[in-house]
Amino acid sequence: MSVARDERQAPDRRALRRLQTIEEILELAEAVMTEHGVSGLSLSEVARRLGVQPPSLYKYFPSLGAVYEELFLRGQQRHLAAMRAAMQGRTGLDALHRGLDAGGRWALEHRALAQLLFWRPVPSFEPSPEGLAVSAEMIAVQRTALREAVSSGELGAAADSDEAIHLLSTLIAGVIGQAMANEPGVPWGAGRFSPVFPRLMALFAAAYPPG
Template identity: 30%
Template sequence: MTDRQRSTTEKNPIATPDRRSRRHLAKRARIIDNAWSLARRDGLTGISLRDLADSVDLRQPSLYAYFESKLDLYDAMFEDGQRQLLDRCQAREPLPDPLDELVAVVEDLVRFSSEDVVRHQLLFQRTIPDFEPSAAAMEPARQFVDLMSERLRASRLEDPGDVDLFSAIVSGLAHQQVANDPGGDRWVLLARRVVEVLVADADQRSARPTKKPTTTRRVTK
């Protein structure tokens, strides 16, 4: 009798809070995945909540158990995309030479943007009116910035102006790759030239002696 009762319990476990939480998170992850699919089909701003609910076997009002609003859905997608970028960069073992490593990171960034145009639009362009990512959604982006800062310092690019210039040029490479050669490597192949030019420029400026301001003496008669 005891064995039979144990067997019945094992076959019909009580739904604990942890189990419900795992189911909720799994469903939420599926909704996010399907939202990406709909965005690739219809555009980011064209995501239909009704179609999204249908794709995960829910009624549209039931989506609000997972996301408070459509902007909340975009926030979750933003965090998911930033997490993908961070995971990708952390998955690879850093190269021993700092310059080679920085080139590899730039190549990864440009390829990452080109592989999914919709994801690029959400992460790196202001495509959604009134959308501002939350602090939680920005957390993987902050971790990625920390990772990039380490790579830049190792290549002697730590002046704020150098970092801003690096960011602007790499963003330009990614935008050009997405707009003109999505899935290709035309602008990916420029990564080494860009990094070498920036490092050489920083080295040249750091070696250049600082000019002392000249003072003009007034000659009185």
């Protein structure tokens, strides 16, 4: 191999190694949050687990806030992807139920990230517009399903509203919050709380009767 070709490939290898290190940092950060609470995340603990000195992390993230921001963005993207996958090929209430069910399952499998996404465990952290845009997209997906449910006669016209979105978010956040607080480690679909989600969805539908 020529020296010139080797020099052209070297930056690619460095870039790959950088991406791998970033992924490792984020995985360790999520592990720390899971063990010590979302607000218990520290760059020094991540560096210790990575086997480097804390200043070395600043080559990848300029601050602890930047780590939170990346975790928030990726969490929103992955939560939305889980919802979309479950809703694929479905419409109306069926799509909505399946999407929220998948979102709840994802939340209990990624408890620390879910807290960062849907609660305010770090008062000093404010998500960037990029991260909030993904959250807005999630709401738009739910609103589309509500609109389909109204159009098909499953729900009354009032369900195509911000109020209905707020009611849905209250229902799913309540189930997730109760499960996290009272049954840590119990997966979605087991225990006392997540199994009642279908009944809550029935109550939601009853709040917006068709006709």
